Amino acid sequence: MTLTQLEIFSLVAELQGFTSAAHRLGIGQSAVSHAIKALEQELGVELFRRQQSHVELSDIGAQLLLRARAMLGLANTLQQEAADARGMKRGTLRIGSFGPTASNRLLPSILERFREAYPGVVVHIDEGPDRQVIQWLDERRIDVGFVVLEQERFDTVALFEDQLVALLPTDHPLAARPTIRLKELCDDPFILTEAGSSELVTRLFHTARLTPNVRFRCSQLLSTLEAVSRGDGVSVVAQASLPQVSAPGYVQRPLAPAVARTIGLAVLDRRQASPATLAFIQMAQAMNPRS
Structure with a gap:
């Protein structure tokens, strides 16, 4: 063998x-x-x-x-530890990422700095829903993944925190309210975004013993924004995943009480992580210090 x-x-x-x-x-x-x-x-x-x-x-x-x-x-860790002794001139790093927050807001700047520091390390990136990144970690298809914390069975580090917000059509009766209660989102058709933090949103309603009237399941956030803008329903998404400039068809409102979401990096076992994986994690922490 x-x-x-x-x-x-x-x-x-x-x-x-x-x-x-x-x-x-x-x-x-x-x-x-x-x-x-x-x-x-x-x-x-x-x-x-x-x-x-x-x-x-x-x-x-x-x-x-x-x-x-x-x-x-x-075997990859063994090879990279040897390469680390030579200045980490070679190696492979497999990263799992999900949603706009990780793939668009966090990963690009970390990856740019990492490639400058370790140009000989080949980086592979797989993108999918948050639950798929967790599956990839379990299956050892990736070395490190962006995840929504907490994930107790992995070794994790927190990088970024935002909050969940309600998305409403601009002409919705609740759009003038400064905050929205979760229960108030159960009367309208609900649009669930499968990418990003769908597991967190689903768990949020379940914990509150509420059942949203899910009529649409969108694979991408962009589809959710378009559906809300058309007046097809309401949704709950992570604030950091939204475009920096809101489109005219929808508004975002904080939930009451507020619901925080923490994004971090996860590995199966930090003790067995390769030097390239550890270097990526350390660089990500340095670039995203939590206040």
Whole structure:
């Protein structure tokens, strides 16, 4: 068993295809097939179920994938610790990000500074909803991820705090109010943004024993803003995720009582994190000191 075989196994599982993995790695499909076949023969199990258009992990394959990614992560840490002794001239950093707050407000400036300091470190960025970033951390597909805190099962550092706000059409009867109670948002059609802090918003209503009248589920914040502006409903979003200049079709109002949201970085285990991961976290903390 080699690290190359494990890397190919992990990539085939992620892309659900031998051809896609071969293209990503820049090698022939036969080489990918041979590596998987040799690994299956050595382990004595079938790692994938071959379908006509794609492959799927077998039950034991899914179980072993977590181990394989853990081994690849430790190997990457070993390589980066050696590179760190040479000034961190090489390495790989995989970052998970979600929503406008992390992807647009926090990440770009941190990434620019990081690349200036460590130009030899190759950075990969995956974007998805906040719950997907957590899944990627669990699956070891990323080294570090932006998350909504608290996340007790990870090692985390807080970077930024804002608050949840109500979004209302400009002509809504509540638009003239300085603050909005959560209960007052349950009478109108509700628009839930799946990206960003949807889990936090859902949990907020559940904790208050309230049930919003969810009529729309938007995958992007922009779609939510457009729907609210058309008068299709109301919503709750994070204030920092909104554009700096509000569009004329909607207004934002603080919730009463106020609901804070904290964004931070999370890793599975800081003790096993690579030097590049630790450097990124330290740089992010230095650039975003919390008052």
